[in-house]
Amino acid sequence: MMANRSLLPAALALAALLALAPAGARCAAPAAAAPENAGPIPARDDAPFAIRRIAEFDRPWAIAFLPDGRLVLTEKAGRMFLVTQAGARTAIDGVPAAYDRGQNGLLDVAPSPGFTRDRLLYFTRVAPEDGGGALILARARLEESGGRARLRDLETLWRQRPASRGGQPGGIIAFSPDGGHLFLTVGDRMEPETAQDPDAARGKILRLNPDGSAPPDNPMAGQGGIRALTWSTGHRNPYGLAFTPDGTLWEHEMGPRGGDELNRIQPGGNYGWPEVSNGDQYSGWPIPRHATRPEFDAPSLYWTPVIAPAGLAFYRGTEFPAWQGSALIGGLRAEGLVRVVFDADGIPRQADRWPLDRRIRDVAVAPDGAAWLIEDGAGGGLLRLTAK
Numbered sequence: 537m538m539a540n541r542s543l544l545p546a547a548l549a550l551a552a553l554l555a556l557a558p559a560g561a562r563c564a565a566p567a568a569a570a571p572e573n574a575g576p577i578p579a580r581d582d583a584p585f586a587i588r589r590i591a592e593f594d595r596p597w598a599i600a601f602l603p604d605g606r607l608v609l610t611e612k613a614g615r616m617f618l619v620t621q622a623g624a625r626t627a628i629d630g631v632p633a634a635y636d637r638g639q640n641g642l643l644d645v646a647p648s649p650g651f652t653r654d655r656l657l658y659f660t661r662v663a664p665e666d667g668g669g670a671l672i673l674a675r676a677r678l679e680e681s682g683g684r685a686r687l688r689d690l691e692t693l694w695r696q697r698p699a700s701r702g703g704q705p706g707g708i709i710a711f712s713p714d715g716g717h718l719f720l721t722v723g724d725r726m727e728p729e730t731a732q733d734p735d736a737a738r739g740k741i742l743r744l745n746p747d748g749s750a751p752p753d754n755p756m757a758g759q760g761g762i763r764a765l766t767w768s769t770g771h772r773n774p775y776g777l778a779f780t781p782d783g784t785l786w787e788h789e790m791g792p793r794g795g796d797e798l799n800r801i802q803p804g805g806n807y808g809w810p811e812v813s814n815g816d817q818y819s820g821w822p823i824p825r826h827a828t829r830p831e832f833d834a835p836s837l838y839w840t841p842v843i844a845p846a847g848l849a850f851y852r853g854t855e856f857p858a859w860q861g862s863a864l865i866g867g868l869r870a871e872g873l874v875r876v877v878f879d880a881d882g883i884p885r886q887a888d889r890w891p892l893d894r895r896i897r898d899v900a901v902a903p904d905g906a907a908w909l910i911e912d913g914a915g916g917g918l919l920r921l922t923a924k
Contacts, residue, residue, distance in 0.1 A: 570827070573814070574886035575794070575839040579872060583890040584856065585907070585921040591623035592917055596910040598644045598847075599900045599918070603652050607900070607908070609918070610659065612641035618685050619918065621902070630676065630687035634661040635669030639703035648675070648746070649715030655679070657687065658718065660707035668701035671737075673709070673720055673748065693748030694720070694765070696737045702726030704773040704790075708848075713783050717751060718744045719767065721774035721787065728810035731770055734763050739809060741774070741787060741801060743767035755804040770807040770832065776848030781861060784882065788848055788865060791815035792823070794840035798863075798876065798884055799833065808832035814840060837876065837884045844869035846912070847898035853905020855923050862887065866896030868912060873899070873921075 595612040602608060607619045614634035618626040634642040640662035648656035655677045662669035673694040676687035706723035724731045724739040731739025734756070742765040745751055750764040757764050776788035785801040795815025799807055812832050813823040826834035839845075847866035851859040863876040863884070873896060875888040895912035902908055907921040 569883075571835050571837050572885055573838055573840055574874075574889075575796075575841045575843070577886055577889060579870070579889040579891040581891065584858075584924055586924050587892070588920045588922070590621070590918045590920050591619060591625065592915050593617070593910070594914055594916070595641075595912070596897060596916045596918070597642060598898050599908060599910055600645050600647060601900055601902055601908075602647055603903075605903050607918075608645050608647065608657060609910070610642045610645050612636055612643075614642045614661070616642065616645065616659070616687075618680075621920070623918070626683070626685050628678070628685045628687060630690070632661065632674070632690065633664060635664040637669065637701075637703075640669050640705055643705065643707035644709045646709040646711065649711050658693075658709055660705075660709060660720070662705050662707070663695075665699040668699045669705075670699040671696040671705045671707055671722060671725075673707075673718075673744075691748075694742070694744065696722065700725040700727065700738075706771070706774045708775060708777040710777040710779060710785070713779055716746075718746055719777060719785065720744065721771065721777050721789075723771065723773045723789075724809065728772070731772065731809045732806075732811065734766065734769065735761060737762045739769060739771045740766050741768045741771060741777070743803075767803055768801050768805040768807065768833075770805075770809045770811075772809040772813075775846045776865060778848045778850055778863070780850050780863075780878070781852060786848065786863065788845040790844055791838070791840070791842060793818050793820070794842060795823075795835075796839040796842045796845055797835035798837040798845075798865075800836050800882070802833065805833045806831075807835075814838045815842070837886065842869050843867040843874060843889075845874070847896065847900075847909075849899045849901050849907075851901055851907070853901055855905030856907070864899045864901070864907060866899045866909060868895045868897065871895055873907075873909065 597612045598610045609617045616628040616631045643660040645659040658675045676690040702725040704723035706721035708721040710719045720742045722740045730736035773790040788798045792815045795813045812829045865874040872891045876884045877887040897912040900908045909919040911917045
């Protein structure tokens with residue numbers, strides 16, 4: 537939640553907000569058309585899929601497929617599993633400790649683009665530090681022998697400084713289509729002002745080489761520190777990051793009271809948080825809308841009322857031919873699955889929202905084209921979706 541402004545008359549406070557221009561904001565051309573608010577679009581009950589509950593876990597957070605069709609699954613408390621598509625699980629030993637508080641814990645996992653060769657798993661966690669936790673990106677080699685699995689040769693690739701007691705860590709990993717770079721979301725840790733501080737490891741999307749170093753062609757590569765890794769800034773609570781088949785990077789993030797966003801990510805982009813939002817403070821205090829500050833990048837699609845998006849995957853497969861190229865987004869508040877389509881100009885719109893009566897934490901697409909979901913919370917199910 538953003539810190540309270542001084543108790544000036546509302547008109548004066550709003551005027552002050554509109555006049556404030558953060559240093560280093562990137563000018564952006566005004567959007568050709570206002571983004572759609574998909575929040576009021578009702579859910580529909582005619583889902584084209586059947587759901588099978590495969591297994592159950594304790595507060596699962598993320599799923600990712602290995603080339604052989606098995607999944608790697610993380611639980612927020614700090615456990616990681618190999619899971620077959622029949623639901624058989626093998627605990628992975630050697631996972632480092634996580635700071636399991638609120639939204640913090642063991643977070644995302646992604647196999648290396650060269651996993652069949654190097655056996656590397658990349659993963660994020662909030663690690664205990666200074667009475668709170670620091671977001672960490674790490675990688676380790678997955679070793680399997682005698683029916684057991686273990687992480688070996690653990691490397692910390694990036695560590696957030698300083699630590700924080702706040703939630704909203706982000707921690708979502710996406711590899712570029714060529715496998716040459718790793719992108720990482722970093723939330724504002726409930727310290728919203730830091731999202732506009734270029735020297736704060738908060739409210740950013742980072743672009744790294746696979747070894748954690750700064751690519752020389754990043755927007756601020758020559759400036760060192762967090763600036764050298766920053767790809768975009770002004771993000772709040774980003775729990776979705778993925779590339780389209782044509783190589784466009786998309787991110788979604790939770791707004792405050794309204795204003796969940798789907799953003800097309802551009803290098804050097806500034807997406808405005810906390811200076812602008814299409815939502816308001818939880819107290820009801822207004823935040824200037826994106827339309828009032830054209831120097832910031834506006835969302836391409838937003839949701840008020842919110843869906844609380846979590847998990848993002850672009851569909852490629854034969855199980856659901858009509859979904860080809862669609863974005864699949866889990867809904868925590870919406871308790872369902874959202875499908876977004878893109879027109880010839882790359883403009884998104886919500887095509888479907890299916891109610892599932894369960895909070896959906898992550899989404900993935902299997903090599904055979906089935907869609908897989910995990911439920912949020914204790915006893916969260918691993919679900920397989922196939923065409924009816």
